Amino acid sequence: MEDVTNMYISPLPDSPYVKPFRFNYTQNGKAKSWDLLEVHDSVAIVVFNITRKRMIFVKQFRPAIYYNCISLEDRRANKIDEKKYPASLGIALEMCAGIIDKNKSIEEIAREEVLEECGYEVKVSNLEKILSYRSGVGVEGAKQHFFYCEVTDDMKTAQGGGVDDEIIDVVEKTIPEIEEMLKSQETLASPPSCLFALMWFLHHKADKFRQ
Amino acid sequence: MEDVTNMYISPLPDSPYVKPFRFNYTQNGKAKSWDLLEVHDSVAIVVFNITRKRMIFVKQFRPAIYYNCISLEDRRANKIDEKKYPASLGIALEMCAGIIDKNKSIEEIAREEVLEECGYEVKVSNLEKILSYRSGVGVEGAKQHFFYCEVTDDMKTAQGGGVDDEIIDVVEKTIPEIEEMLKSQETLASPPSCLFALMWFLHHKADKFRQ
Numbered sequence: 001m002e003d004v005t006n007m008y009i010s011p012l013p014d015s016p017y018v019k020p021f022r023f024n025y026t027q028n029g030k031a032k033s034w035d036l037l038e039v040h041d042s043v044a045i046v047v048f049n050i051t052r053k054r055m056i057f058v059k060q061f062r063p064a065i066y067y068n069c070i071s072l073e074d075r076r077a078n079k080i081d082e083k084k085y086p087a088s089l090g091i092a093l094e095m096c097a098g099i100i101d102k103n104k105s106i107e108e109i110a111r112e113e114v115l116e117e118c119g120y121e122v123k124v125s126n127l128e129k130i131l132s133y134r135s136g137v138g139v140e141g142a143k144q145h146f147f148y149c150e151v152t153d154d155m156k157t158a159q160g161g162g163v164d165d166e167i168i169d170v171v172e173k174t175i176p177e178i179e180e181m182l183k184s185q186e187t188l189a190s191p192p193s194c195l196f197a198l199m200w201f202l203h204h205k206a207d208k209f210r211q
Numbered sequence: 212m213e214d215v216t217n218m219y220i221s222p223l224p225d226s227p228y229v230k231p232f233r234f235n236y237t238q239n240g241k242a243k244s245w246d247l248l249e250v251h252d253s254v255a256i257v258v259f260n261i262t263r264k265r266m267i268f269v270k271q272f273r274p275a276i277y278y279n280c281i282s283l284e285d286r287r288a289n290k291i292d293e294k295k296y297p298a299s300l301g302i303a304l305e306m307c308a309g310i311i312d313k314n315k316s317i318e319e320i321a322r323e324e325v326l327e328e329c330g331y332e333v334k335v336s337n338l339e340k341i342l343s344y345r346s347g348v349g350v351e352g353a354k355q356h357f358f359y360c361e362v363t364d365d366m367k368t369a370q371g372g373g374v375d376d377e378i379i380d381v382v383e384k385t386i387p388e389i390e391e392m393l394k395s396q397e398t399l400a401s402p403p404s405c406l407f408a409l410m411w412f413l414h415h416k417a418d419k420f421r422q
Contacts, residue, residue: 001238001239003238003239003240004236004237004238005236005237006235006236006237006242007234007235007236007237008235009232009233009234009235010232010233010235011232011233012231012232012233012246013233015231015233015246017245017246018231018246018247018248018350020223020226020229020231021220021221021222021223022220022221022222022223022224022226023218023220023274023275023277023278024217024218024219024220024221025215025216025217025218025274026215026216026217026218027212027214027215027272027378028212028214028378029214030376031217032376034228034274034275035223035226035228035229036229036274036275036278037229037248037275037350039279039349041279061238062345062348062349062352063234063236063245063247063352064234064245064247064248064345064347064348064349064350064351064352065345065348065352066234066352067234067247067352068250068252068345068352068353068354090352092345092348094348131393131394131395131399131406132397132398132399133398133399133400133401133402133403133406134275134276134279134303134398134399134400134401134402135402135403136275136347136351136402137273137275137276137303137305137401137402138250138273138275138351139229139248139275139350139351140275140347140349140350141273141274141275141276141277141278141279141301142279143279143398144403165241165243167238167239182342183342184342186343187343187344187345187354188342188343188344188345189344189345190344190345191344191345191346191347191348191403192344192346192355192402192403192404192406192407193403193407195342195344195403195407196403196404196406196407196410199407199410199411199414200410202414203410203413203414
């Protein structure tokens with residue numbers, strides 16, 4: 001995963017992934033505009049293995065995080081110095097998640113993501129809806145639907161790790177390890193949705209899995 | 212705030228706000244690319260009024276959320292139908308927050324945001340650091356630093372509502388109202404950072420403010 005080389009920045013071509021545009025409006029009589037992106041709705045799933053009492057995370061190299069670890073000056077270089085900035089800086093710890101880009105139910109897409117990314121075969125009926133919110137308020141405002149799912153070792157039928165070109169590691173953490181992580185003095189390489197999920201789990205579910 | 216009219220979409224010009232580019236790299240021998248945005252680091256503050264035992268939120272019209280409430284078909288119209296899609300759809304409930312774009316300490320910027328947006332005059336020593344994380348893993352990977360701050364009615368020295376062109380309302384919620392909000396069946400018009408903050412507060416702080 002950390003074998004990442006030959007990194008450089010180039011202008012955005014016509015991109016299928018990032019589609020920026022300007023939203024124009026008049027508020028209280030004053031003309032305004034806001035620049036934003038077209039993005040997909042998504043699902044995310046808090047997967048907890050009750051056999052071994054461990055939270056299941058996914059880990060992958062995230063260019064957006066890596067890029068933000070590079071000094072403003074070094075970002076302008078022709079090529080990023082991978083000795084000075086090892087790829088490990090960009091490895092994020094996240095909840096299992098995926099975009100809604102198929103004509104299937106949200107629950108079915110969540111079920112498939114748990115299998116593809118984490119390797120657990122769950123039923124739609126195993127999914128407990130937590131809530132839905134907006135993925136952001138600045139440039140992205142798509143819906144994200146959050147589910148909770150308890151799994152057992154028996155349900156692990158595949159290795160996980162994603163599909164196609166995805167390079168994803170499945171990582172487990174105990175409840176004390178999660179609590180330790182949330183006390184970190186360093187900037188966590190995780191997004192707020194993951195931290196919400198962990199706090200939700202600690203508040204509503206963790207006690208029944210403690211000794 | 213909800214007086215929003217004359218809404219339409221246009222191509223992104225050279226924008227000072229949204230600066231998309233392509234990040235190119237080779238992982239495990241395979242050439243890849245990822246499209247992302249240049250974004251600022253930011254601060255966010257959980258402000259709790261201990262005199263009246265209420266959480267302080269800010270509310271504002273967010274084009275990114277509004278846009279995502281519009282059907283794919285209606286997005287392509289020359290002008291958004293504001294009867295069919297009232298501006299209230301795009302009003303987000305958020306924590307006090309701001310970008311780090313001044314040459315000041317993170318704590319000082321947080322202190323200023325609490326005053327500008329919420330109207331409370333706090334000291335840097337009133338700010339308790341919660342944690343720092345990455346604002347996203349997809350197109351944005353900037354740092355966000357989260358603080359907790361208890362305020363009293365005495366500290367309310369200004370109206371709040373933001374500076375310059377900002378149109379921001381200050382909103383309060385009791386602890387039971389927060390708990391009710393987090394049980395919503397509807398998609399919340401809030402980002403995950405706000406939900407993380409609420410779960411963190413309920414888990415670590417709320418009990419001492421309950422009757």
